[in-house]
Amino acid sequence: MLNIKLRTRFAPSPTGYLHIGGLRTALYSYLFAKQNNGQFILRLEDTDLKRQVEGAAERIYEGLKWAGLNYDEGPDVGGDFGPYIQSKRLKLYKNHADELIQKDRAYYCFCTDETLEKMREEQIAKKQAPKYDRRCLNLPADEIESRLKNNEPHVIRMKIPANRIIEFNDIVRGKVAYNTNELDDQVLLKSDGYPTYHLAVVVDDHLMQISHVTRTEEWLPSTPKHILLYEYFGWERPHWAHLPLLLNPDKSKMSKRKGDVAVEDYIKKGYLAEAMINFLAFLGWNPGTEKEIYSIEELLKDFSLEKVHKAGAIFNIEKLNWYNQYHMRQMDLDKLTEACIPYLTEKGLIFPKFDHSFEIAAIKGPFTVKEFEINQTKEKISFDFIKKAVALERERASNLSQIGESVRLFFEEPEYDKDLLFWKDASKEEIKNSLKILEKIINEIPEKSFTKEKLQEIIMPEAQKLPNRGIMLWPLRAALSGQKASPGPFEIAEALGKEKTLERIKKAIEKL
């Protein structure tokens, strides 16, 4: 793109949380802007009073920051084109709506909801397309004046010209054309004085000098209205890129009822921002090579808006899990451990708790406290102890929350049924005998050389003497973990330390 000033924006409405589809839209907009030396702007479209939600704006800021999509301008960071919240720009929209009235491109409409509803019902009954019948279009000037003077509720509608073909070139879809006969005389300014999306988006995108409007496909049919508005105002139109939708497994537009759609839901489950970005980037785009693992920096190099697909993509959680597991496995262990700590406290395994909520901790990480105690025993433990546990469990988890759970065996005495100790068809005597040997030889290992290598060196020869080494290794692992599936016995023993290892072996012997 040759623009000297390339500017994109992400413009969600703060109705509660950051939508996962919104995050992808934001990602594409961010990548496109940043790879072209442009600016990425956040604007809040809060023009629907009925849908205002307390704290929704903050949740959008936090979500974007979590994902690493830092915006150059926005409500909380400022900028030269503010305010970046539409409810603070009401005067602007009013003035622009008035301008259109002056230019005879818009008109006052006094129709009530009931009137409109009745009209629509009749049209549908007659199998006509529901459309405003323009009954207020040619109201006499003096009537308008007196009704306005009486403070009669009214809106401002735009005039749509008859039978014109509006054409535009969409960056992802190519040439798209609509006939204005299909368009309704869109309400621009509502009776409460707030603008509709259509007015606000055009006014703001122009005033904020947005060069490329990136948004999802659902906006495609209203683009001709926007183009008309640019014409009416005498403004140069921006470029449009209508992105494919994110879909539910049943191919409908991704929605709350059919799964989690809030970014924070995924954060709470313990998905890494790196994995989420990687996954989302590939839902609707790919580099055309076989490279599938991407950091945001690499995306900045290879992403291309022109290569974005036209068809919607199903949000496939299995693939996200795979990406997350992959990114967890290759993440720096200290960072991963820090990221896991909120989950361990959430599950009641360790103290201290944070001064803020789990949600905030999960989003904001990393956790800076380095002194902990095990909740159950009040024993002091180090960051390194947690790190060892995390290192072992990251191998078989696909999110942070799972690590938080599977790591439990390092912090609490496991509870299990004695049947778990039996390896295949080994007898009770064989198992008991194995554990007794283990107790004896492990006890002889000096505390300071209690490593998995040493344990292996001492234990394996004993295990080899048995008809099958599983007869010794399985009950050891079961006694230490209390679980059917876990890391290997030597690793667990090393992390647990000599004392706890022996304790757990004794417990197992008692059970038999």
Added chain:
RNA sequence: GGCCCUAUCGUCUAGUGGUUAGGACACCACGCUUUCAAUGUGGUAACGCGGGUUCGAUUCCCGCUAGGGCUGCCA
């Protein structure tokens, strides 16, 4: 109903006027292995249908079908 958009394995997708239609996730089998995970090897699985154009269409055109979006003083 009207308008519009879309269409390659179950899913995300690569790809071409002539290919054994490639990869990844998931799934299955085998190997490794004390379990699980990871990993290695192999496997099942796709061009929606009908017409054209062409020596030849998955690829280009048209129609159909299917799915989706829009059709609000929601965004």
